[in-house]
Amino acid sequence: MPGGVARKVEDLRLVNLTKQFGGTKAVDDLSITSPAGSFFALLGASGCGKTTTLRMVAGLEDPTHGQIFIGDQDVTELRAFQRPVNTVFQSYALFPHLDIFENVAFGLRRRGVKDVDDQVIAILELVELSALARRKPSQLSGGQQQRVAVARALINQPDVLLLDEPLGALDLKLRRQMQIELKRIQSEVGTTFVHVTHDQEEAMTMADTVAVMNAGRIEQMGHPAEVYELPRTIFVANFLGQSNLIQGMKVSTGDVVEVSANGLGFRIPSKRNVAPGQSIVIGVRPEKIMVLDAHDESKLPAGHNRIYGTVTDVSYTGVSTQYLVETPWGQSIIAFEQNSIVGDRCELGDPVVLGWAPEHTFGLDPAEGLNAGLDHAVLELESDTEA
Amino acid sequence: MAPVVPVASVTTKVAQASKQRSRIAYLLLIPGLGWLAIFFVIPLVTLFMTSLQAESASKPGTYVPGIQFSNYTDALAEYWPQFVRSFVYAGLATAFALVIAYPLAYFIAFKAGNWRSLMLVLVVAPAFASFLLRTYAWKTILADDGPVTSGLNALHLLPDGRILNTGIAVVAGLTYNFLPFMVLPLYASLDKIDYRLIEAGNDLYGSPQQVFRKVTWPLSMPGVVAGTLLTFIPAAGDFINAELLGSTKDKMIGNVIQTNFIEFRDYPTASALSFALMAVILVMVLSYIRRSGTEDLV
Numbered sequence: 051m052p053g054g055v056a057r058k059v060e061d062l063r064l065v066n067l068t069k070q071f072g073g074t075k076a077v078d079d080l081s082i083t084s085p086a087g088s089f090f091a092l093l094g095a096s097g098c099g100k101t102t103t104l105r106m107v108a109g110l111e112d113p114t115h116g117q118i119f120i121g122d123q124d125v126t127e128l129r130a131f132q133r134p135v136n137t138v139f140q141s142y143a144l145f146p147h148l149d150i151f152e153n154v155a156f157g158l159r160r161r162g163v164k165d166v167d168d169q170v171i172a173i174l175e176l177v178e179l180s181a182l183a184r185r186k187p188s189q190l191s192g193g194q195q196q197r198v199a200v201a202r203a204l205i206n207q208p209d210v211l212l213l214d215e216p217l218g219a220l221d222l223k224l225r226r227q228m229q230i231e232l233k234r235i236q237s238e239v240g241t242t243f244v245h246v247t248h249d250q251e252e253a254m255t256m257a258d259t260v261a262v263m264n265a266g267r268i269e270q271m272g273h274p275a276e277v278y279e280l281p282r283t284i285f286v287a288n289f290l291g292q293s294n295l296i297q298g299m300k301v302s303t304g305d306v307v308e309v310s311a312n313g314l315g316f317r318i319p320s321k322r323n324v325a326p327g328q329s330i331v332i333g334v335r336p337e338k339i340m341v342l343d344a345h346d347e348s349k350l351p352a353g354h355n356r357i358y359g360t361v362t363d364v365s366y367t368g369v370s371t372q373y374l375v376e377t378p379w380g381q382s383i384i385a386f387e388q389n390s391i392v393g394d395r396c397e398l399g400d401p402v403v404l405g406w407a408p409e410h411t412f413g414l415d416p417a418e419g420l421n422a423g424l425d426h427a428v429l430e431l432e433s434d435t436e437a
Numbered sequence: 438m439a440p441v442v443p444v445a446s447v448t449t450k451v452a453q454a455s456k457q458r459s460r461i462a463y464l465l466l467i468p469g470l471g472w473l474a475i476f477f478v479i480p481l482v483t484l485f486m487t488s489l490q491a492e493s494a495s496k497p498g499t500y501v502p503g504i505q506f507s508n509y510t511d512a513l514a515e516y517w518p519q520f521v522r523s524f525v526y527a528g529l530a531t532a533f534a535l536v537i538a539y540p541l542a543y544f545i546a547f548k549a550g551n552w553r554s555l556m557l558v559l560v561v562a563p564a565f566a567s568f569l570l571r572t573y574a575w576k577t578i579l580a581d582d583g584p585v586t587s588g589l590n591a592l593h594l595l596p597d598g599r600i601l602n603t604g605i606a607v608v609a610g611l612t613y614n615f616l617p618f619m620v621l622p623l624y625a626s627l628d629k630i631d632y633r634l635i636e637a638g639n640d641l642y643g644s645p646q647q648v649f650r651k652v653t654w655p656l657s658m659p660g661v662v663a664g665t666l667l668t669f670i671p672a673a674g675d676f677i678n679a680e681l682l683g684s685t686k687d688k689m690i691g692n693v694i695q696t697n698f699i700e701f702r703d704y705p706t707a708s709a710l711s712f713a714l715m716a717v718i719l720v721m722v723l724s725y726i727r728r729s730g731t732e733d734l735v
């Protein structure tokens with residue numbers, strides 16, 4: 051491992067990993083494979099077990115059962131210091147009695163690396179902290195401390211790097227900068243990154259694979275676009291981005307599932323549907339919806355799903371216009387329209403027709419309830435607008 | 438210009454307010470300073486003056502004010518073995534106390550969980566009985582026919598065949614009596630250590646031993662310094678342990694001072710010894726604090 055140029059990149063596999071704290075299952079039968087050299091993002095609401103998962107991988111928490119593999123090696127029984135894994139802690143956990151240089155050099159020195167100076171200087175340069183090498187952690191800003199924490203872990207070139215919300219304390223600009231930096235480092239050193247975050251944009255832009263976690267379980271896992279375009283549970287549909295969800299009943303099945311909801315008919319390709327029974331929730335992302343004046347309904351391609359309603363709110367955001375449309379049954383539908391249409395935008399009170407392709411529709415199991423994952427998504431939106 | 442006037446008056450007002458605040462801060466110091474003046478500085482000055490007194494030529498056995506520095510040299514020439522012994526015994530007791538207290542404090546801080554309050558009470562509990570009484574109890578424990586001595590004798594571990602009235606007993610008594618003063622500061626500084634730092638040390642390839650040496654120990658340094666001082670200083674000046682548990686060959690400087698004061702009524706010698714003891718301890722403490730470099734620890 052140390053200083054190896056032609057080092058082998060290892061994948062990370064968690065098999066039926068479970069952690070029980072007294073009566074609560076913090077992590078529940080988790081199975082994940084993060085391919086060698088991939089950037090894996092773990093996304094989920096507060097308290098869903100993300101930190102606990104990382105701690106088990108790092109060796110700081112013993113799993114109640116299950117196994118952890120790095121490459122072919124079962125590391126479940128190894129102690130933390132024996133694992134080729136490093137963590138960027140949620141709270142940084144920098145050593146207050148050591149200066150920045152010694153904090154960063156800590157891992158190398160513990161493994162008996164003789165000449166650490168060049169490596170430390172290089173990594174400090176990378177995180178732009180060379181000038182502060184002799185300061186103590188308490189003399190740094192939150193963002194600088196976070197970069198030290200990243201440097202301190204990265205310098206060891208671990209097989210797996212665990213990042214527990216490492217960018218949470220940074221302002222937006224520095225955060226974007228560090229995201230790019232992390233991504234660049236990751237593709238350069240080829241280490242397998244497991245990145246825990248609250249920030250879905252961060253997860254989607256950085257990761258090869260995102261896993262949405264809820265109450266100790268993985269709800270859905272896959273390429274960011276795949277998870278976004280085709281959520282498989284109501285929780286994911288609401289938690290990752292925004293979704294319009296409408297409750298209905300299946301009328302017929304086949305290659306295309308026909309659904310009746312509120313007196314309207316909708317069509318979904320059956321491979322985009324996961325509702326097992328008669329009852330179904332159909333969903334569509336706001337940017338997939340076309341908003342047309344009711345008189346222009348003929349402009350909608352044939353076969354599109356459609357809803358009629360009245361515009362109750364229009365907000366122009368520059369890139370797009372955000373519409374809130376109230377349906378006859380009293381539901382509000384959100385639609386984002388690119389501001390590239392020539393001609394008039396719809397206005398408040400206009401009767402409109404909303405249309406979207408069946409291929410953009412997804413069918414979900416209603417068992418969770420329509421609000422699963424929603425409270426958090428709203429919070430997320432608010433904090434985004436603050437930033 | 439018009440706006441300048443109000444600005445200036447505002448700044449003077451602010452300056453006045455802050456001046457007033459600092460004056461209040463100084464007022465708060467007065468009781469403490471008064472206490473120190475009456476009960477520390479004045480006795481110290483008296484002690485120093487006494488240490489320089491000379492024996493009266495007309496009335497032997499009484500002393501008159503003077504400037505007789507030979508009191509110091511004479512006292513030290515006569516009693517230097519007890520002086521050295523005091524520091525050796527106190528140093529040994531401090532070292533033993535540290536070795537016993539550190540694991541105990543570590544356990545209470547990191548592993549005791551819900552038992553931590555109870556364990557802290559147990560550490561302090563012996564102090565509910567008087568110092569003298571506890572030391573007498575050690576006399577019984579270490580008695581020649583007691584279980585400890587007979588047990589060790591059965592194993593042929595005691596060169597003199599006994600513990601009581603030897604230096605071992607004095608050091609044991611000192612260690613025991615000042616142990617809480619070691620445990621409490623150690624506990625306080627270990628308890629302050631963020632356990633996540635120890636986890637970070639483990640995560641960064643530190644074995645438990647390495648993490649202890651490189652993280653836990655340096656972070657507990659303020660407690661180590663405070664604990665060793667709180668043990669060493671009173672132990673060096675103690676006379677009860679040597680009086681009750683040691684023989685005449687194990688006397689410490691505290692015993693010498695006591696004897697000179699109470700029995701020989703040789704006040705200048707006793708004062709000179711007291712003052713010398715204080716000076717030596719002060720110099721040792723200052724260089725120790727400087728050396729251990731705890732100033733910049735958080």
Ligand SMILES: Nc1ncnc2c1ncn2[C@@H]1O[C@H](COP(=O)(O)OP(=O)(O)OP(=O)(O)O)[C@@H](O)[C@H]1O
Binds near residue numbers: 071072076099100103
């Ligand atoms: N040492 C512990 N003892 C008992 N319960 C714990 C312990 N650590 C975590 N938990 C519980 O396990 C659950 C998962 O905690 P965890 O810290 O993994 O959440 P998280 O997803 O990292 O949340 P956040 O985003 O707020 O950091 C929580 O309900 C928490 O209360």
Ligand SMILES: [Mg+2]
Binds near residue numbers: 100101102140214
């Ligand atoms: Mg967490």
